[in-house]
Structures are given as structure tokens and as C-alpha cells.
Amino acid sequence: MIVEKVLYTAKGRTTGSWKDIFMKHSLLRLVFVTLLAAQAAPNAAWAQVQVAPPIPGVIGKVQSFTGSSLDVQTPSGVVHIDVKQPLITYKKVPSDLSHVTSASYVGVASTEQADGKEVAKEIIIFPAELRGTAEGSVLTDPPGATTHSRMTNGSVSRPAVSHSRMTNGTVQKGSGTTLVVQYQDGSKTISVPANVPVTQVASEQVTFADGDVVYAATEKLPDGTLATDKILLIAAAASPNTKQ
Numbered sequence: 001m002i003v004e005k006v007l008y009t010a011k012g013r014t015t016g017s018w019k020d021i022f023m024k025h026s027l028l029r030l031v032f033v034t035l036l037a038a039q040a041a042p043n044a045a046w047a048q049v050q051v052a053p054p055i056p057g058v059i060g061k062v063q064s065f066t067g068s069s070l071d072v073q074t075p076s077g078v079v080h081i082d083v084k085q086p087l088i089t090y091k092k093v094p095s096d097l098s099h100v101t102s103a104s105y106v107g108v109a110s111t112e113q114a115d116g117k118e119v120a121k122e123i124i125i126f127p128a129e130l131r132g133t134a135e136g137s138v139l140t141d142p143p144g145a146t147t148h149s150r151m152t153n154g155s156v157s158r159p160a161v162s163h164s165r166m167t168n169g170t171v172q173k174g175s176g177t178t179l180v181v182q183y184q185d186g187s188k189t190i191s192v193p194a195n196v197p198v199t200q201v202a203s204e205q206v207t208f209a210d211g212d213v214v215y216a217a218t219e220k221l222p223d224g225t226l227a228t229d230k231i232l233l234i235a236a237a238a239s240p241n242t243k244q
Helices: 018-024 026-031
Strands: 057-065 071-075 077-094 104-112 116-124 136-139 147-158 168-171 178-181 186-191 197-204 214-218 225-234
Touching: 057 077, 057 225, 104 178, 104 186, 136 178, 147 186, 186 214
Parallel strands: 077 225, 116 186, 116 197, 147 168
Antiparallel strands: 057 071, 057 214, 071 077, 077 197, 104 116, 104 147, 104 168, 136 147, 147 178, 178 186, 214 225
16 A cells, blocks of 8 residues: 655645654654754855755655665555665764764754744754755644744854744854755754754665664656655654563
8 A cells, every 4th residue: 555645745735644643752852853844045155065856755654664665654554665776774872963964954843932933952964866855944843832943944144143043954154053944945053052962864885674763755656656765764663672
């Protein structure tokens, strides 16, 4: 069964109940700033920043994985994805702000402060081949929540002023401790604390297990099926002795 309503971005829109996954898995709220509507800044000062085309994808828990197929459990149902070879697998590795450059595409998890500014809680740096992953910006807290957490993907620049928010995109360095993340319909300014955690998505050998939370970059084939040759491990399945 192919359920296409899950995190399949097209023309800047993301459909399906992907927020449910963020609500139930705190790590995702910091990691995937990752999967939302597309946007791009009109500011001429950022003309040199190239906004990446959105990459469609599916996020959820692995139900089964073979060398030729991946079944992902999502809030909308099970999505079957054909696996193409050679398959490239990814996971997060420790990094730091020095690796956030003007050529970077990043994801930034942020929380809105009382004054309306957003402060980064984590920054994820994506490799060039995943540029455009889940481009856009979205609130990840449920309605009525007292906090205002956001995930945003896009092209990032660093201005001289300070604001904050959760954002993914291409990064451009500037002065101060702020990043402006640009996506296809706009941008977000994010205040970056000195001790903010930074991770980098790196190509690593990964053995997927049932229950792992993954993101698969997908393409739709002429017959309507989804296929992938790039899968990112977001969070490994909890062991029986580990509380989720």
C-alpha cells in the first residue's frame, strides 16, 4: 500500500499528520526542523544565497527494511518505498558552529521567547546532496501549548541583528550570533546561543532496525510508487531497557 499523504512535499506543501511524530518524539522536535512548507527571501542583500528546491520525503518509524524495500509507519498509515541501489545511509555526528558556512543547508530547532524572538535549540547541517530536505517552517507544539517550538528548513544567512526560530536551509555567515534561514516564501531570523548543540548529517554505514525513526528522501516513479536511495537515521529504536 502506498500512502502518499505523508511528508511528500510538492510545490512547497507538506501533507499528512507528520506533526504527530514530532509531538511523540522529543528528539524529532529538535532534529527535523526538518519537514515543511517551502519559502524564499526577497531581500536583495541575500541574492547570493541560492534557495534549494524542496526534496520530497517520508518520515516515520521503520516497520520493515530489506535491501530492496522500506516500509515506514506514519500517522497516515504504512508507506511502502522501493529502495534503489546504491543506497546511501546517513546519521548525525557531533559538529560545531565553525562548520556552519555560507554554503551550508541547515535545520534549526528554535523556541519563541516572550518578546517574539526565537532562540535556537539545535542546528543540523545537511550534506550537499540533501540540500532542500523538508524546506520550510512549521510550529511543532500542539494547539494551546504554552511553548512555541518551530522547525524550519531553508537557506541560511547570518545578519547583524539578533532574533530566533527553528529553521532548515542554506546558511550564510555574518556577524553576531544570529542566523537568517531562507526558504521559498520567506525567511526566519534565529538567535544562536554560544553553547547551542550542532550536529552534522554524515554518510555512514547504518543498519536499520524495526522502530528506528528515519527520513527517506523520495521520488515518485511513473507507476506511482515511491523510491529512495538516501535514508537518514534520525533516532534509533529504544532498547527494551530504555524508556521512550
